[in-house]
Amino acid sequence: MEHTDTLVIGAGQAGVATSAHLTKHGVAHIVLERDRIAERWRTWRWDSLVANGPAWHDRFPEATFDDIDPDSFAGKDRIADYFEDFAAKNNAPIRTGVNVTRLERHEDGFLATTSHGAIKARSVVVATGPFQRPLVPAVVTDPAITQMHSTAYRNPAALPEGAVLVVGAGASGSQIAEELARSGRKTYLSVGPHDRPPRRYRGQDFVWWLGKLGKWDAKAPDPGTEHITISVSGAYGGHTMDFRRLAALGVTLLGRAGSYVGGSLGFAPDLARNIENGDRNYLSVLDEADAYARAHGLDLPQEPQARIFLPLPACVTDPILALDLKTEGITSIVWATGFALDFGWIDIDAFRPDGRPHHQDGVSTVPGLYFVGLPWLSCRGSAFIWGAWKDAERLAGVIASQSTGTPQP
Numbered sequence: 005m006e007h008t009d010t011l012v013i014g015a016g017q018a019g020v021a022t023s024a025h026l027t028k029h030g031v032a033h034i035v036l037e038r039d040r041i042a043e044r045w046r047t048w049r050w051d052s053l054v055a056n057g058p059a060w061h062d063r064f065p066e067a068t069f070d071d072i073d074p075d076s077f078a079g080k081d082r083i084a085d086y087f088e089d090f091a092a093k094n095n096a097p098i099r100t101g102v103n104v105t106r107l108e109r110h111e112d113g114f115l116a117t118t119s120h121g122a123i124k125a126r127s128v129v130v131a132t133g134p135f136q137r138p139l140v141p142a143v144v145t146d147p148a149i150t151q152m153h154s155t156a157y158r159n160p161a162a163l164p165e166g167a168v169l170v171v172g173a174g175a176s177g178s179q180i181a182e183e184l185a186r187s188g189r190k191t192y193l194s195v196g197p198h199d200r201p202p203r204r205y206r207g208q209d210f211v212w213w214l215g216k217l218g219k220w221d222a223k224a225p226d227p228g229t230e231h232i233t234i235s236v237s238g239a240y241g242g243h244t245m246d247f248r249r250l251a252a253l254g255v256t257l258l259g260r261a262g263s264y265v266g267g268s269l270g271f272a273p274d275l276a277r278n279i280e281n282g283d284r285n286y287l288s289v290l291d292e293a294d295a296y297a298r299a300h301g302l303d304l305p306q307e308p309q310a311r312i313f314l315p316l317p318a319c320v321t322d323p324i325l326a327l328d329l330k331t332e333g334i335t336s337i338v339w340a341t342g343f344a345l346d347f348g349w350i351d352i353d354a355f356r357p358d359g360r361p362h363h364q365d366g367v368s369t370v371p372g373l374y375f376v377g378l379p380w381l382s383c384r385g386s387a388f389i390w391g392a393w394k395d396a397e398r399l400a401g402v403i404a405s406q407s408t409g410t411p412q413p
């Protein structure tokens with residue numbers, strides 16, 4: 005049986021970052037990846053996806069995107085290449101095409117059963133992603149309607165002719181709806197509770213403002229906001245996700261999707277409230293940014309026009325509460341309804357009843373077991389590129405402090 009000091013499972017950005025930091029500490033390790041490096045950036049995302057943050061921000065601190073404007077938004081394949089190049093430059097010991105099918109405790113460490121044999125390790129870092137299993141509610145039963153999760157959506161031309169319903173208006177759903185509407189498709193968008201920070205304000209991107217306002221480092225979501233998605237976009241050069249603007253583009257907005265009865269899908273009467281709360285969130289970021297600029301004497305241009313909204317569209321003031329899908333000509337539904345964690349292959353008593361691991365900032369309650377890349381692992385930034393880097397750096401330090409000093413394989 006093969007032995008290593010530390011086994012890293014998953015080679016997305018979190019696994020690649022963990023490997024880089026373990027190497028710096030001289031910790032012998034192997035990274036196992038069932039597909040390719042950064043596979044989820046390559047094949048789990050639609051063709052036109054660009055990063056939600058500008059290239060100066062959405063990256064590892066150690067490596068810039070040299071070929072693109074730092075204020076622009078890198079495309080998904082460019083991001084996947086970036087991680088692949090980074091891993092190659094660091095000679096990361098990544099084995100692709102190796103699936104870990106079981107992880108269990110073994111003697112004083114762990115035993116991983118893989119598609120290519122068993123590996124024993126003293127420590128294990130689970131880096132299998134914040135978004136593991138696409139969630140599609142089994143609501144609409146009409147076989148004539150093509151249904152897919154946002155991970156399977158590619159582009160407007162790949163959908164059958166006809167109108168499209170997009171359910172979920174976080175970053176994925178709102179961007180997909182905008183792309184469909186711009187392509188000339190009749191598009192419906194079901195909008196739940198959301199935050200929608202301004203893309204830029206007073207000359208600075210919102211990721212810059214979130215840094216200044218200390219929000220990336222926040223330890224936990226504000227109470228009651230755990231299930232609120234963030235609607236942002238780097239598409240078309242980057243603009244604020246404004247649902248009034250989407251309506252002006254031709255998107256029909258709907259409340260939260262409900263039950264499906266006799267070919268008709270119901271929607272909660274919550275659209276106006278969701279839009280109002282999204283506006284409130286948007287305005288609160290402007291207010292906090294203004295207060296910060298004042299308190300710190302920042303010489304930034306004023307932007308009063310950022311507070312002027314388009315009028316509310318008729319679909320908000322006079323909401324549709326049920327849609328007969330056939331009558332509306334809806335032939336596809338894109339479910340942008342999020343993801344679940346799936347640690348069913350880890351046979352260790354390390355999880356809460358809701359499937360999330362028991363941990364403190366990524367250090368499991370099971371000695372030697374670590375998690376990296378999960379939402380809110382140590383702070384708001386944890387599932388984002390630079391946040392995973394920071395968590396990986398800290399966890400690699402913890403692992404190194406306990407390492408036996410086994411040489412690199």
Ligand SMILES: Cc1cc2nc3c(=O)[nH]c(=O)nc-3n(C[C@H](O)[C@H](O)[C@H](O)COP(=O)(O)OP(=O)(O)OC[C@H]3O[C@@H](n4cnc5c(N)ncnc54)[C@H](O)[C@@H]3O)c2cc1C
Nearest residue numbers: 014016017018037038044055056103104132133377388389
């Ligand atoms: C649509 C979308 C857009 C996003 N845009 C941004 C953005 O612009 N900026 C940003 O900072 N973040 C963004 N994110 C969030 C985050 O950066 C990505 O989700 C990123 O892919 C997470 O990286 P990761 O390494 O933690 O996990 P993943 O990229 O999910 O990588 C996990 C890897 O583990 C492998 N794996 C899983 N199980 C096993 C197993 N049992 N054995 C072996 N291998 C396994 C998988 O194949 C996968 O390659 C976005 C997320 C989504 C869904």
